[in-house]
Amino acid sequence: MFQRSRAVWASVLVVSLVGCQLEAGGEAAEDAEEGVEVAYLMADPSSGMPFSDAVRVGDFLFLSGQVGEDSTGTLVEGGITAETRQTLDNIREVLEANGSSLDRVIKCTAMLADISEWQAMNEVYVTYFTTHLPARSAFGASGLALGARIELECWATMPGAD
Numbered sequence: 001m002f003q004r005s006r007a008v009w010a011s012v013l014v015v016s017l018v019g020c021q022l023e024a025g026g027e028a029a030e031d032a033e034e035g036v037e038v039a040y041l042m043a044d045p046s047s048g049m050p051f052s053d054a055v056r057v058g059d060f061l062f063l064s065g066q067v068g069e070d071s072t073g074t075l076v077e078g079g080i081t082a083e084t085r086q087t088l089d090n091i092r093e094v095l096e097a098n099g100s101s102l103d104r105v106i107k108c109t110a111m112l113a114d115i116s117e118w119q120a121m122n123e124v125y126v127t128y129f130t131t132h133l134p135a136r137s138a139f140g141a142s143g144l145a146l147g148a149r150i151e152l153e154c155w156a157t158m159p160g161a162d
Contacts, residue, residue, distance in 0.1 A: 041098050053094050061100050061156045065111070066090040067148035080117040080149045084124040087152050092128070100156040102128055107155040108136045113148065115140030121150055 039056040054063045068076050068083030069090070076086045092102055110125075112118060118138060126133070134154070144151045 054098050056098065056158065059158045059160065061095070061098055061104075061158055063091060063094055063154045063156070065109075065145075065151040065153040066094070067144065067146055067151050069146060069148075075146055075148055080112075080114075080120045081124055083149045084121045084152075087150055088124065088128045091152060091154055095154075095156055100158055103131045104156040104158070105129065105134045105154045106157060108134050109153050110136065110138040111141045111144060111151040112138060113141060113144050113150070117149060 036058050037056070040052040041054045041056060042052050051064050054061050056062075066087050067090075068086035070076055070086060076082045088102075091105075095101055095104070110121065112121060115138075121138075141151075
């Protein structure tokens, strides 16, 4: 397992440093040297946002940061608690739409508009990660997209990566 993980991470590094070309259709590419498939996954390409919802590299899924916006693109009301809940619901949706789950999240980065809300965010966060707790970093930010209180990005593994 450890050697396979090391090989996958080395492949991720190679893909990151060398880059890759998108095939026709804009979905996936393969690094010819390493044989690592890279897929750029968008839930709604018509959204006009300049990033993918997630990128799959081999057995790993890297999610773009999510904020607490509902299906209409509006931040939910209720402060850090409501926004954290909606953010994690959004993350769960992206993971499941791409073949993974919250149980497979291995790393999260939390960006908070006010670091003093860290404990309130944690109270919601731990209700979503009940099987295990991913590695995590958190920091205060001077401004987040849409005026959000929290932005959370996650890395997960894909089934078959064990």
